[in-house]
Structure formats: C-alpha cells, structure tokens
Amino acid sequence: MRIRAATADDWPAIWPFFHRIVAAGETYTYPRDLGEEEGREWWLLEPPGHTVVAVDDEETVLGSAKMNPNHLGPASHIAGAGFMVAPGHSGQGVGRALGEYALEWARREGYRAxxxxxxxxxxxxxxxxxxxxxxxxxxxxxEGFRHPEKGYVGLHIMYRRL
Structure with a gap:
C-alpha cells in the first residue's frame, strides 16, 4: 500500500465509497443526501488542506483522508482530519496507515496538536x-449524533498533542 496526494482524477474512485459511507449515516455528520459535487468540494481540499488516497500496486483506491486546519486565526495551529476506507478494504490496515500519515503530515506542517x-x-x-x-x-x-439504528448516541471529541 502506498499513500499519495489525491487528484481530481481520483474522485471517481473515491465517490462510490464516500457516498455509501455518508448515505449510511452511521459515522459522519454530513447530510445523508450529500450530492457528488458538494462532496467533492468538501473532500478534495486546496492548501492549506491536503487530501490523500491509499492505493495498492494496481493504483486501486483503498481509502482516503483529508487533513486541514481545524480552526482559524489564533487556533489554526490545531489540525483536523477525516478518513474513509472503502468497505471492501476495511480491516486491512488502511485506516491505520492513513492515520499515521495524517499525524506525520500535521507534524511536518508545524501543527501542535x-x-x-x-x-x-x-x-x-x-x-x-x-x-x-x-x-x-x-x-x-x-446524544450529539442521530444514528439510523441506535438512535441518539454520543459524539466524541478526540485529541492528540503532536
């Protein structure tokens, strides 16, 4: 597996699993009926954001991550990130590899957390x-999240100092 910068040409491979995950409504706070163009705008970020894909030897997209400043102005030293793994590739270390990449990217970019x-x-x-x-x-x-099967469940804020 290799992680590289995502390009507009990767979107057709990202969109099917992005759409499936968002429409399921179990893990993201995005609207379940999010359209493709809006989804692309939210996921394929311009600098200072950064979007990547994890690919195999055949360049099959296994997952994707986006990293960005989590806040603006005097709090812009805190990074945020989002991750999606294609359902057929879950449990294969894709999420972990993307997470490790995101942490290294944030350190390299000078974020403090x-x-x-x-x-x-x-x-x-x-x-x-x-x-x-x-x-x-x-x-x-x-009760910050309305899960389609489990009802209202908690929404964690997770943090790591870099």
Whole structure:
C-alpha cells in the first residue's frame, strides 16, 4: 500500500465509497443526501488542506483522508482530519496507515496538536484505532449524533498533542 496526494482524477474512485459511507449515516455528520459535487468540494481540499488516497500496486483506491486546519486565526495551529476506507478494504490496515500519515503530515506542517471534532461513539473500531494512535477522548456531546439504528448516541471529541 502506498499513500499519495489525491487528484481530481481520483474522485471517481473515491465517490462510490464516500457516498455509501455518508448515505449510511452511521459515522459522519454530513447530510445523508450529500450530492457528488458538494462532496467533492468538501473532500478534495486546496492548501492549506491536503487530501490523500491509499492505493495498492494496481493504483486501486483503498481509502482516503483529508487533513486541514481545524480552526482559524489564533487556533489554526490545531489540525483536523477525516478518513474513509472503502468497505471492501476495511480491516486491512488502511485506516491505520492513513492515520499515521495524517499525524506525520500535521507534524511536518508545524501543527501542535490534532483534534477530531465528531467521532461517533458507536464507531468503536475508529475509537479504538485513534486511541491506539495516542488520541484521547476529551469530551463527549451526549446524544450529539442521530444514528439510523441506535438512535441518539454520543459524539466524541478526540485529541492528540503532536
């Protein structure tokens, strides 16, 4: 697996799993009916943001991540990130590789910390992954997320100093 900068040419490979994950409504706070053009604008970031894809030897897109300043102005030294792994490739280390890449990118860019604003508490695999990479839950918004099957569940804020 290799991680490289995403280009507009990667979007047709990202969109199917991006759309599937967002439409499921289980892990992202994006509108479930988010359209393709708006999704592309939200995911394929311009600098100072950075979007990458994880690809295999055949250049099949296995997952993607976007990294960006989490806040503006005097809080712009805190990075944020979002991650999506194609469902057929989950459990193969793609999320971990993207997470490690994001942390290294943030360090290299001079950020002092990384914060995830909205990790759904029922997304236990993601919570466990981020904890294994040194993140801690610094707060939970009770009933902050309306899960399509589990109802109102907490939304974690996770943080890691760099």
């Amino acid at each position: 990384m914060q995830f604003n909205a990790v759904v508490e029922t997304n236990t695999r993601a919570v466990a992954l981020w904890r294994s990479l040194g993140f801690e839950i610094i707060g939970t918004l009770p």
